[in-house]
Amino acid sequence: MAESILRLEGVRRELELSRDVRQTIIPNLSLDIFEGEFVAITGPSGSGKSTLLYIMGGLDKPTFGKVWLDGQEITGLDEAEMTIIRNQKIGFIYQFHFLLPEFSAVDNVMMPMLIRRKYGKKEIRERAMQLLDMVGLDNKYTNKPSQLSGGQQQRVAIARALANEPTVLLGDEPTGNLDSRSANNVYELFARLNRELNQTVIVVTHDEEFANRAGRRIHLVDGKIESDSQNGKAASA
Numbered sequence: 104m105a106e107s108i109l110r111l112e113g114v115r116r117e118l119e120l121s122r123d124v125r126q127t128i129i130p131n132l133s134l135d136i137f138e139g140e141f142v143a144i145t146g147p148s149g150s151g152k153s154t155l156l157y158i159m160g161g162l163d164k165p166t167f168g169k170v171w172l173d174g175q176e177i178t179g180l181d182e183a184e185m186t187i188i189r190n191q192k193i194g195f196i197y198q199f200h201f202l203l204p205e206f207s208a209v210d211n212v213m214m215p216m217l218i219r220r221k222y223g224k225k226e227i228r229e230r231a232m233q234l235l236d237m238v239g240l241d242n243k244y245t246n247k248p249s250q251l252s253g254g255q256q257q258r259v260a261i262a263r264a265l266a267n268e269p270t271v272l273l274g275d276e277p278t279g280n281l282d283s284r285s286a287n288n289v290y291e292l293f294a295r296l297n298r299e300l301n302q303t304v305i306v307v308t309h310d311e312e313f314a315n316r317a318g319r320r321i322h323l324v325d326g327k328i329e330s331d332s333q334n335g336k337a338a339s340a
């Protein structure tokens with residue numbers, strides 16, 4: 104059995120809408136994701152998919168419950184510690200790419216590595232170019248985001264998310280903003296990263312076809328796991 108790379112135990116997320124009005128988004132959720140899994144998270148709008156993904160990626164904290172990433176409990180960490188974990192272990196891709204508009208593709212991909220300072224600048228630039236090659240943008244190093252198509256921008260965002268070799272790659276509807284052909288290319292890229300690099304990938308998607316192609320599909324309704332199925336075989340939630 105592969106190692107549990109991400110573990111959620113009794114996670115509850117409440118929102119305080121006003122002093123005495125609280126909304127429960129996720130009542131009580133426990134879940135293990137294993138190394139090398141390719142997981143699609145689906146569910147209706149407002150079911151808590153983004154909230155769950157943000158908790159998995161340490162961008163949000165549960166009201167109760169615990170989260171372990173790579174064997175380390177991250178729920179107790181302060182913001183400074185969490186920033187380091189996010190830089191080193193989590194690659195996050197948003198629906199909108201959030202690339203830095205005034206920087207070139209290669210500069211955007213270099214950024215997380217410059218923050219981490221594991222390599223010198225020359226090596227960082229080389230690694231960034233290799234990552235852009237891998238996502239099929241070998242001739243777009245110096246283009247700024249505005250000089251790239253939506254699908255190309257999203258591939259730069261994926262290259263950037265991969266920069267520090269994250270333990271988990273998380274995507275929140277990363278193709279929600281793309282036409283179907285570009286979306287398909289991005290999906291193929293996730294599948295290839297998973298297959299060839301054993302990259303653990305967790306993606307929120309509305310795309311039925313993509314969700315069915317992933318190795319595991321978790322369906323959320325009202326912040327609860329309604330089904331959790333593997334290779335087409337449903338397991339009870």
Ligand SMILES: Nc1ncnc2c1ncn2[C@@H]1O[C@H](COP(=O)(O)OP(=O)(O)OP(=O)(O)O)[C@@H](O)[C@H]1O
Pocket residue numbers: 118128146147148149150151152153154155
């Ligand atoms: N900042 C906020 N203030 C108030 N309510 C919020 C806030 N963020 C999320 N919610 C509520 O939390 C619930 C879950 O939101 P979440 O964004 O996780 O859903 P989702 O499944 O990602 O939806 P979508 O498919 O539309 O992106 C929703 O009912 C939403 O209204």
Ligand SMILES: [Mg+2]
Pocket residue numbers: 152153154275
């Ligand atoms: Mg969402």
